[in-house]
Amino acid sequence: MSDEKITIDVLTLDSVQCAACGYMMESIAAMPKDVQDMIVYKEWSIKNQDSVAKFQELGGRVLPTICIESDLVFESIIPQYEELIDEMAKRAPSQEIKDRLISLREVGFNFDDLAENLEKAGSGMSTRTDSKRS
Amino acid sequence: MAKQMLIDAYRGKKTAKAPWVPYAGVHCAFLIDEPADKMLKDPELLAKGVVHTAKRYKADGIPLVFDLSVEANAAGCSLKWWGDNVPSVSNHPCSKMQSPREAGLGLPTKDSGRWPVLFEAARIAKPQLEELDCALMGLFCGPLTLASHLAGVRIFTDVYKNKEFAAEVCKFAGEVGAKSAEFYAEMGCDIIANVDPVASQIKAETFREFVTPNSQAANKVIKDAGLTSSFFICGDATKVMEEVCKIGTDGFAIDEQMNMNFIRDLALKHGVGFGGNLKLTLALSLGLLSPREDAIVSLAAGGQHGYTFAPG
DSSP states (O other): OOSOOEEEEEEESOTTTOHHHHHHHHHHHTSOHHHHTTEEEEEEETTSHHHHHHHHHHTOOSSSEEEETTEEEEESOOOOHHHHHHHHHHTOSSHHHHHHHHHTTTTOOOOTTHHHHHHHTTTTTOOSTTOOOO | OOHHHHHHHHTTOBOSSOOBOOOOTTHHHHHTTOOHHHHHHOHHHHHHHHHHHHHHTTOSEEESOOOTTHHHHHHTOOEEOOTTSOOEEOOOTTTTSOOTTTTTOOOOOTTSTTHHHHHHHHHHHHHHHHHTTOEEEEEEEOHHHHHHHHHOTTHHHHHHHOHHHHHHHHHHHHHHHHHHHHHHHHHTOSEEEEEOGGGGGSOHHHIIIIISGGGHHHHHHHHHTTOEEEEEOOSOOGGGHHHHHTSSSSEEEOOTTSOHHHHHHHHHHHTOEEEEEEOIIIIIISOSSOHHHHHHHHHHHHTTBSEEEEEO
């Protein structure tokens, strides 16, 4: 399988304080293991100064927003599982990844590794103005 | 400080000036130099934080807590605690498509979860707020947000693909919300608000199907108690604002992402109160805008007919 991954940026107010932001993050973190292997994602809380720069770089318009490969895809709408798969597949870096994603369209969310996946994405960890992002 | 003026504004009436509510939440902990988790678990500290904040900001009303995990926790969800934030819900008992009953969840009682802490904090804070002529506000987790806590993010797929399951979870969430409204009424809250932030992230027809009907039980509890109701929504709620105005509460509150002129005109059209929308992030948190100028803009747009000045 290709090493290339799909980059997902979630622009939030703060996924702990804001429930809508939290469930935007969770929609990615609850993707099944096979999808997790094909994506890399991060929370960008606008309370953090580094994230403001990211928000501007991506041209964010509303919070929360899910950006896939730098496209503003889900703006103030928490996506359905299949919608997320379809939008990721459209932006897959190779036909192989696209085909694999489409084959996972019926699998559905998996909550088993949620806490670990959220932590990996820095969820709720950079919500102060002076927090530094890696 | 002017409790009655706030109640009038929340009910969509004209007021001599715009009343003001700081939705302080865990900011109260910061102001009394305590960690958020410690304050939220300790009724004396919580009451101290709320009363101190009401005095400090000369508030016309203040929420006891602004914490949407209370209902989920009382119904059976676990929490992850933070020192500088509200707790977050860390498991979803209905995530494998069990109904709330199948998952063993029951309606909360006054002894469930953190309700004893809130009852005790309200008992301490209420007379002090009365002396300040400041309204005590009870905020409960709205049906779709609570359904998300119970079932996880899948609920946003289930509202289209598994409607029966989604309806069952949202119905239970609405019943839990009505219990919360009862508890807040018993505590002596003057205003009780249904806070459903994720309701901005769905289509208007989904709102009509899952949020509106499951808010009616709480509306009735508040109305029967002779109290004032509101519906709080966050984010870019443009697509559901007509539904928010028609949900049956005395008013609503929105956040910084909404245009106040649009909101004012909508509220006046429907004869309901409205609140907002001092920019929480751009002005108050990041300082990218002058909070003073932002406040002037909000106050000018809001006017004095059913408007409450508040952070958004």
